[in-house]
Amino acid sequence: MGIKDNFSQAMKDFINPQSTPSVPAADPQEKDVTDYMQQTGEFDAVAPTAQQNNSDAPTQDMQAANAAAAQEAARQAAAQEAARQAAQEAARQEAARQEAARQEAARQEAARQEAARQEAARQAAAQEAARQAAAQEAARQAAAQEAARKAAAQEAARKAALQAQQRPETTIISKNTLIDGNIRSFANMQIDGNIKGNVETTKNISVNGKIVGNITCDNAKLNASSIQGNITLKGQVLMASDSMLIGDLSSQLASLNGKIKGNISISGKVQLDKDSVIFGDIKASSISISDGAVVQGYVSTTYLSNDERSNIFPESIAIGE
Numbered sequence: 001m002g003i004k005d006n007f008s009q010a011m012k013d014f015i016n017p018q019s020t021p022s023v024p025a026a027d028p029q030e031k032d033v034t035d036y037m038q039q040t041g042e043f044d045a046v047a048p049t050a051q052q053n054n055s056d057a058p059t060q061d062m063q064a065a066n067a068a069a070a071q072e073a074a075r076q077a078a079a080q081e082a083a084r085q086a087a088q089e090a091a092r093q094e095a096a097r098q099e100a101a102r103q104e105a106a107r108q109e110a111a112r113q114e115a116a117r118q119e120a121a122r123q124a125a126a127q128e129a130a131r132q133a134a135a136q137e138a139a140r141q142a143a144a145q146e147a148a149r150k151a152a153a154q155e156a157a158r159k160a161a162l163q164a165q166q167r168p169e170t171t172i173i174s175k176n177t178l179i180d181g182n183i184r185s186f187a188n189m190q191i192d193g194n195i196k197g198n199v200e201t202t203k204n205i206s207v208n209g210k211i212v213g214n215i216t217c218d219n220a221k222l223n224a225s226s227i228q229g230n231i232t233l234k235g236q237v238l239m240a241s242d243s244m245l246i247g248d249l250s251s252q253l254a255s256l257n258g259k260i261k262g263n264i265s266i267s268g269k270v271q272l273d274k275d276s277v278i279f280g281d282i283k284a285s286s287i288s289i290s291d292g293a294v295v296q297g298y299v300s301t302t303y304l305s306n307d308e309r310s311n312i313f314p315e316s317i318a319i320g321e
Helices: 003-015 028-040 043-054 057-166 306-312
Strands: 170-173 178-180 183-185 188-191 194-196 199-201 205-207 210-212 215-217 220-222 226-228 231-233 236-239 244-246 249-251 253-256 259-261 264-272 277-279 282-289 294-296 299-301
Touching (some): 205 215
Parallel strands (some): 183 199, 205 220, 215 231, 226 244, 236 253, 244 259, 277 294, 282 299
């Protein structure tokens, strides 16, 4: 039976008593008071009054007991209600705490996921920026390389044009061509044909043919050539082994490997290679003759004046007395 039912039964018993409850035992304090009153003679004075009230005592005591029981039941009911409400409040607070913890955990998880999303977005943006920067750098380098290539091509074209402009003009006498007469030019000459006459130019001459006449130029190169006449040069002459000169040769430097019948006058150095054959006198500042070279004639080196010769050789050798 619940507290509410106990409380209701106690109130019914208090209002409508149906049986006389047993008289409770006398309180020890009440017994002591009675003994005192008997001893002092006061008991007799109050006895008639007590006897008159004895008939009402059971009813009052029962009512007091019922009231006490009702109060106790009400107190217990109130205590149980308070405990129930306290338990409900505790359960509500626990539920609220758990809900707050759940919401806080959800908030933290959402914040973590948002932070992770933002970090992923930041990394993706950084990677995209790096990719774009790399693409721009590659494009810049490609543009720079293309610009350098174009600049190099333009520079090469400019140099080629400049070289074409600076390239000296060359007069070519082709093979199977015969010229009877003198030739004078202000350009380089390449003679692959045949000329009967003198050839003069202020530039260089390359001879691969035959010339009957004198040659005057700066530098000369003789390859598979046959020349009958004198050659006068301001610079150097190069003569291959399959070339032949019948006449005198005068230049600053000479490298000879062919056949010459005539006198050679070189102001600098003359080099006679192994296949050279010289019939004539050689006068030069210095001379180098390789093994196999043939020289038939006088050879003198280093031009000396009379004073220079007198400094080297005395007029006579004096013998002391």
